[in-house]
Amino acid sequence: MTSRLQDKWILITGASSGFGAAAAQAFAATGARLLLGARRVERLAEVAGAARRAGAASVHFHFLDVSKTSSVEAFAAWARTTIQAEAEPKHLHVLVNNAGGALGLDPVARGLDADWETMLQTNVLGVLRMTRALLPLLPQHAGASILNIGSYAGHTAYEGGSAYCAAKAGELQVTRVLRLELNGTGIRVSSIDPGLALTEFSLVRFKGDAARAEAVYAGTEPLTADDIAEIMVWVAGRPPHVNIDELLVKPTDQAATHKVYRRT
Numbered sequence: 001m002t003s004r005l006q007d008k009w010i011l012i013t014g015a016s017s018g019f020g021a022a023a024a025q026a027f028a029a030t031g032a033r034l035l036l037g038a039r040r041v042e043r044l045a046e047v048a049g050a051a052r053r054a055g056a057a058s059v060h061f062h063f064l065d066v067s068k069t070s071s072v073e074a075f076a077a078w079a080r081t082t083i084q085a086e087a088e089p090k091h092l093h094v095l096v097n098n099a100g101g102a103l104g105l106d107p108v109a110r111g112l113d114a115d116w117e118t119m120l121q122t123n124v125l126g127v128l129r130m131t132r133a134l135l136p137l138l139p140q141h142a143g144a145s146i147l148n149i150g151s152y153a154g155h156t157a158y159e160g161g162s163a164y165c166a167a168k169a170g171e172l173q174v175t176r177v178l179r180l181e182l183n184g185t186g187i188r189v190s191s192i193d194p195g196l197a198l199t200e201f202s203l204v205r206f207k208g209d210a211a212r213a214e215a216v217y218a219g220t221e222p223l224t225a226d227d228i229a230e231i232m233v234w235v236a237g238r239p240p241h242v243n244i245d246e247l248l249v250k251p252t253d254q255a256a257t258h259k260v261y262r263r264t
């Protein structure tokens with residue numbers, strides 16, 4: 001059976017690692033066409049090569065910093081030109097707003113402005129900017145999707161998580177607002193909200209401290225990037241009249257932020 005995503009254009013932000021890189025492979029396997037963005041272009045080139053081998057109909061990548069309006073606008077212009085240069089369909093089918101992450105785990109009393117500003121810039125304003133810039137490329141009829149990658153952190157609170165929990169709660173509210181604003185257009189809007197997952201997330205959060213990052217996953221079985229990528233493809237591949245509004249997915253070992261089963 002031909003996939004609903006065959007030959008469709010899928011744009012993924014934060015495609016250089018983790019969920020975004022895995023999503024590139026998973027969408028590639030459906031025969032979709034890919035537009036990939038992130039700051040580490042050399043990593044995007046590797047992801048793009050793997051996506052071509054995995055069966056993507058077409059793969060393109062470009063530098064993107066979602067924390068800067070000028071970069072988002074340049075990326076959107078590139079995306080438009082790239083889509084126009086190929087055969088039908090000449091519009092975007094899925095926008096995956098995945099770029100983001102956490103910086104630090106400091107209590108508010110010792111929090112750093114730079115960390116807070118980066119988290120809110122990427123996870124909230126990045127989603128707003130990307131959506132504003134790419135909406136003109138999404139068709140105003142049934143089947144198109146915006147998939148925002150939120151977090152369990154947007155549903156709950158944990159010590160040291162102030163700006164990240166606030167940012168992901170903000171992402172969830174942006175998703176809900178968009179669903180209201182786009183009602184009647186046929187464009188679906190979803191938030192996929194993972195719990196503990198093994199990617200470069202903790203390495204970035206702890207600013208390159210590998211031992212501290214590894215300790216987050218010690219003795220437990222976290223979600224993988226492929227788990228989340230598979231869910232993205234499933235959500236985007238539902239029939240046009242079906243919208244998966246919000247999908248909270250945690251590893252079986254994670255009952256709550258503070259209740260993670262560890263075998264060691």
Ligand SMILES: NC(=O)c1ccc[n+]([C@@H]2O[C@H](COP(=O)([O-])OP(=O)(O)OC[C@H]3O[C@@H](n4cnc5c(N)ncnc54)[C@H](OP(=O)(O)O)[C@@H]3O)[C@@H](O)[C@H]2O)c1
Pocket residue numbers: 013014015016017018019020037038039040041043064065066067098099100101102122123149150151152193194195196197198199200201202204
């Ligand atoms: N792993 C988890 O436990 C977990 C759980 C819930 C939600 N999440 C969310 O899932 C999303 C993906 O994270 P991940 O776990 O896959 O971590 P990751 O491996 O660190 O990937 C993060 C991606 O975001 C990109 N990115 C970060 N800042 C960016 C910016 N300013 N402009 C463009 N791209 C940017 C990175 O690319 P460059 O550095 O190359 O730009 C990278 O491709 C994030 O929104 C994160 O908050 C993760």
